[in-house]
Amino acid sequence: MSAEPLVIKDRDYQFLEKNRRKKFQQTARNPLTEDRSKLKQVKNNNLLAQINKAGADAKVIIKTEGGFVDPLSRLKSKPANPLARIPIKNPLMANKNQEEQAEKPEQPDPLARKVIMNAQADQLESIKNEEQESQHWEIIRKEYVRTFDLNIRHLNGQVNNPFGSNVVGTEERKNKSVQQGSRYEQDKSYTQQKYQVQTIAMKTYIENLIEMHSKMRKKWNDQDKVGTLQITIQAIKLFADNDQPRFAPYKYVYIMDILDSFSKFVFQRMKKLSFPQYTSEKLKTLTFFDISGANIPESAQEICRNWLRKVSSIRELVPRIYIEAALLPIYYFIDSTKIQQNLFKLSFQSRCIGDYINSVNYSTFLLRIGAELLPKEKSHILQMLDDFFYYMKQSQFGQSGFSTDEYLRLFEPFLLTAFRIYSENCSEQEFSELFSIYQGSNQHSEILSKIVQAFSPELIAKYSSEIFLIISSYHIDYKFKMYTIFLPKLSRGIQSMNGAPIEICNLVWIDLKQVNKIDIFLTILVSFIELINKCFKGYQKTKIFQSIIEKFNELFQQVDTSNDKNNQTLLKLEQFIKSILTTCDDIREILTIEPFLQFISFFPPQLKYNVSKDVLGMFMEREKIQKISDPIAVHSILQIAKNLNEGDKKLEDPKELFVLLKSFFEKIDFGRNLEQMLNLYTEIRASFGHINEVVEYVINKVSNLTFTAKNMFTSQKMQKKITGFLQACVAFCYITIPMIDSPLVQFKYYYMNSSIALLHNLISQAESSFKTALSILVDLPEQINGKNVDELVIRDLSSMVSFMIVLPDNPESDILHLYSGFISLLSQFKWSSRNGESYKLSLIKDLIAYLCIQKQENFPYHIDGVRSNDKLFVDQEFKATVVDQVSNLLYKIQEIIPEIAPKNYDQQENRLLIRNICHAINTILMYIEPNRVVKSVISQLVNVINKKCNDLNRDPFGRKILDEIYNLIKQTLQNIEKNAKEVKDFQVYKDNINAVLDSVKKQK
Template sequence: MEFRPRNYIAEKEAHALPRVRADDHPLSAPSSLTHRQVEVVDHGDMGYLDPLRRSDNNAAVSIEDLEVIESNSVVGVSGEATMLNPSKEWVSFKRSLMQRFPVSKTVLTSSISDVMVKGRKTYDKSSTNMHLEELEDPEKFAEEGGKVITGQEYVSRLHELKVEINHAWHADDRVTSLKLSIKVAKLLMDTSILQCYPTLFAHATDIMDMLGDMVWERIKLKAELAEDGTKFCWLPENFVASDICSNAKETCNNWFSKIGAIRELLPRIYLELALLPLRYLRDRPLDCLQRLVMMTRGLADPLASAYCRLYMAHCIRKLHSHDIGCLLTCVNDFKILLMRVISTTETTHGNLTGQKRLLISLMEPTIDYIMKCIFKNVSERQVGSVLMELGLGSNQVELRGKFPCVAIVLHHLLKQIPSQVVISSAMEIVHLIESSNDDSFDQCLNYRLLGFRLCERRSEMETVNAVVDKVIQVITHYEGLDEYLKVVDAYVDILLQNHMDDHLNSILEGILSRACSQGIAEDELATLQSILVKFLSYYEDLEDIIAMTPFLKILDLMYGSSQSIVNMHILDMGIRNGYIRDPTTIQFLFEISQALHDDENFVNVKDDSNQPARLISSFVSLVDYGSEMESHLTFLVECRAAFGSIHWLKETLVRSSNCLAIKALKDGNRHISFIKSCIAFSEVTLPSISAQTKQLNLYLETAEVALFGGLVSHSDGLIDSAINSLQILEVMDGPRTPVDADGVLSSIQKLFSLLVMVPGNPEHGITYYPKNLGVACQFSVMDDTKNEDKEKVLGNGLLFFGHPSYLHELALMCKFVLQNLVDTIQQEPSMAARGIMALEACNCIASSFIPSQEISSICSNLIETGKSCMSTSHPYLQSTIKFMDHLVHSSVAV
């Protein structure tokens, strides 16, 4: 059994296709194609259109058609979305309202009507809770008593009431439906448990809307049906009062008469608003809205009054009306309500301040929603009129900043007005904020909002300077870090974009001085993180950040995930421009990496998407000490000690160490001792790599580097470790997926390619490594100029040249491999795969060995296996038989 000598250069030239230089790029425009382009015949198959073969005209038409289709689809979707938007937005608003103010775990029975506790089980409070409540407020405890229901029971009862009303309506018991609806509306009069009110409002208004829809459908049916039940007309989309028959008008009058008989003001307003879409008695149904607005002024409770106006805004939107006069009146009334709440004197117990804040926070969503409704369809030209109605504009174009406005109303107004108006009236807004300093809202949040609004458009430098100077002057007097950070966060983008370096240094010093004296609270970290990240995103060079002493001191004072996020941005900034060579920068990033690695949240992340670990690994791989290779190796040792828990980093360390060894080899001075140090570093690091496939490949890479440097003993030990790693991999992984199998096969092929150049072991023989592997695999030969330094390492072909024992050992090894190969093929369970494998092995063996009786016998058996597994007319089988016949005739001729 003897290998066939091969001339690889001749084989490459024989199998290479003829090459002709192209005059044009094959993907260039069709007009520049030469006559050598392949003709494509169009058989009329429109199922596939190759974009590289169609003409420019066709492409243009296709793009236009596509744009038409897309525009049509967008119009359709947006139109539908526009129609559904008010109702969807209302549902979303109510959901967010209940999430923001969840119902309490228990609800006192004395605070709710009998309709809520009917059929419900009540619970006695524990003696401990009763005693604590009695100590806190004896009078309140005496009034409320000790009976409660759970919050879940409270919500469930509201759902049940809705079902009962709906069931009674469809059973033609409309009187019961109305009575229950009135009872639900009366629930909105009770605000004794403030936290529960938003949930009550959401469910109660849901019932009001349902009742209004059912009444609408009933009266609409009366308007379209005759007395005998036959439909005699269809109401047009925009019908008027004259289109309605007297029977329907009478029914409508009856409903409003019943509602008008309700004694309590609040439920009467709610039910009339629910029936507002009944546009049958007058052509201008919105005329009654002003009356309802005036009626709401009779509601003494500020919370109930605010939410009643909120429902009014919702009902106006349902009518698709653009009339905002009533809503502006509501906002002006809000100012009076809020001023009353703010001016309320505190009780002797000191609890009113907390209650007052809760009350204002509960009212805030109502102001926000009404402001959105006002500015939903207001053009920029109409903003002046709106501001005049709100008492904030001296004329149609100017905003008056010398009169105070309630801070919370000003905040939500500032959120909604167009950005151009904000920019043009920025200083007037600053004066408004300055004069609107009340307890309804934190003044710093209005300064903060103004900053964010100014960032929406480019402002004139004069305006920017004036606003920034005034705001910086204001926040200088803030003693608390939280308020200071909130305002600075909004203006730091403006300062960076306009290169206001003096102000930038000033705010960093301000943050540092407050942080050092007060410390940084957890709720302040997020804002501080936002400010520092903005600095990092603006500057391009890390050296500019390192030069900012206050910045680094502030970073040292931070902690937790916010500090880690800033550190990640710094690392990302450091590796953004490629190799890192400055020693100061390297040390700074190393310390940043240490802080990031020591974060507990970072340590607990074990998945492959661990971005901090990847950033640290990228940093280590980009460090370059230039000719100071010893310093670089020392750096790698420090990284291994500091970042031992990062799996990706160990792979990076080994690769970096191997690169250092290659760099030393390329140097004129061989640096053998340094190369040995690099190889030793890799040898020590490799066993700790947990990914077996990566470990195997790195063992082979390091062995190749050692062999390249003439360190044969090191390469022997590394190859032994690689073989052991491969054996462990087979035991641990068990049945692998096809992708993993391909990776392992590639590693095995690389191992055998390396073994071609490794000198045989004098103690165990030249086939020691292949026998240890115990796998059947064809040797793939690498270009020896890439693997061998001929002055240092001699291959087996020269070491054992012509020695009979060398040839005999190779022959025995080949026989062993071929036998294992044939046995493995015969054990393949799939007949189709077995046939293909047999033919592939036959072709490989016939091409690699000189024909002999033994080789011919093996190939014949493989061909017979192929015949038993596939059709005799199979092309691969036929080509293999012809190839074997050709080899037999060639050997006979020779």
């Protein structure tokens, strides 16, 4: 008896496609191919037509006349909500509305009118509240702390005791508490003599000043104004003893705290007396310029005069002028026009103080008062600086035990304060007056450095010739120190590249060539490079850099680089490179100068890696938006990036390194020059092929290049050239994929490369990549990273079978030779022990669909320009071979069933198996006419479904899974009943399965 022939159904895919679109209301229109300018108009027209059609279908007639109500009018008035409560006014908040009305913006108070003095009309916004009055003192105080490193814990010396015999410090109190017992009265005279010392510890001195400050505050709170003034005078008298100049800054800071509190107390009290109608908050907003003597009560003015009389009665000069300066603000309550006159008078009185340290400290205090009261007045600052420069010329400048520089450091807060205040809104004329005074002095380098630092770059640049002339006269050590301060300011202030700046560059380079120490050379070079970037361009800049690198190479030969990590020269060189890239205007231009890149070559490998990484990171930080299209710039930056290969591979983080490299690669854009982009990716592959992420990145980028080229060049004349470029891109990917470590990732990229090649009609390349992907699967282990490999690749295998439909077989090879690779894979692939049969069944199902489609006259889909098997193989031999292969696959299913039926799977594995069996049955019924073999296969598969459904019905989680796949199983049973009659034992299996499924639904 002959075997029943296998019949594969014919399927009209065009008819099926039309029905599918009709069912799901789809059209063949592709909106991406339409004219975008007309798309909006068409959309609006279609929308209007749909609205009109919807209104006609609904048959809704809206009438607004003849007594009919517009149905939309109901939206005008909201229905009453019975749950809504009318807000009840809180009787406790009855005055809230009145208070809110009272909080309207106040009208200008006629008593608070502002008197604007001459040359002070634009100062009203510069001083806003009283807190700003002490801002200058806070800045000066910080300068004292920073300059002299003020810290009470570091005080260990002794100073003269001005506080009398009763002064007791912390240490003395501890010793005195021990003196107890019956002989205390007898030893009283001895203990008094013990504490009558002529010197005390410096810490004790400061503690007593702090205590005096507390007493002064307490007396003011107790309304003892005279006692407050007395303590303030006593504190200022302490300036008289200045035998230890190094202790003077400590003493000055704490005495000034007392004087500052006294000045605030008096001024705040006068505001309260002058404006009793104002609240405390309102008083805080009053500034000096909100007060005028014309609207101050006479009683308040008399109190102010009384304070001034008390001050004038002080016999000692120093306390009198200090307190008079501190009370200058109260002249706003009497006559504000006298402030300027008194300020000049007090500034001249600084000459009356014999000790020059005290004299300059007093001038510092007066600078602060002048800045608060008359911000634009600067003539008194010039007078004080002129006095200071005159004193510096005297032979007695300095004291025994001090060098000139150390003694000058005592006056640093005064110089900083004077130049800081004078530089605010400084005009060129004002700077000229100051600089002329300095030129008449002994032109000390420390003072010139503070002038350069304090004033704007534009003013420094205008006087660059005069300043450089003074710097040239200094000793070599001071000259180099001034270069580091002067050159950066000059580079930021120059307006043109001609004239003095270029001449200064040449003269500085002459000095630099005389340097014999690399540390000094690098220190000056940081500032010098910034000026070079401003003054020179192109070839001149490259030539200067070449000279610099030659000088540096000469000095570097003397450096011992045996200890790379702690070598100060290498650290300075690293700081030098970072400083240049941070301060330059165009970092891209710097990196394109070839001599500059040679600086990086001086580092040993690991440091070279760190420096190159930092340089590349700085470049990416500053060039966030702009694309790089200059090949020279790309080459230079890529050379820096290549240094990243010289680091210790064990210490590198490949992912972190890839993020940095990717940000650089993404910026490169050569426009339409796609061949140059391909060459770039080739160079990147050669340099960073050891980083998997970089290899995958270039593969994806080159793959994208193929589509860019296809879309960019569409003319027929360019087709031959474009085809060659596409072949080069596909070949690039093919030979790059093996550089990836993971074979699983290699498989995915080979399959992707095959798909891209076929889309561009490169059939031979597509076939080669496809076969390579299959060959990799055979060598894969059973598990990768703890996961079964069949679970990881089953989706890709299904996709490859679908792709194989349009990938044509080679007519010169055996029939279905690509398909034969999958048949070999079924036996050679390392399927997992648990779900391997289930995944194998899924693959066989896809292969059955592939073979049945191969027998059709027209395939369901094609690729433009590619002749698939439906056009290449139309002979009966090919079709007969297809039928035989389908029969073989059915027998393979019968071989799998005995292996999966008796196995005890868990719930998830059972769900996977049932799903795959249902899809296999539906696929078989879709493509094959049921014969004896087909019915036998279906019967065995339904039997497996029956067993696995019973297994799942044993626990709640299994019943939940059955509920999830309920529709799939029901649909499969209906499909069998409809298309395959007389299946053995089908009715029994069906009834059992339905019973299980119905019980699940009932329990749910």
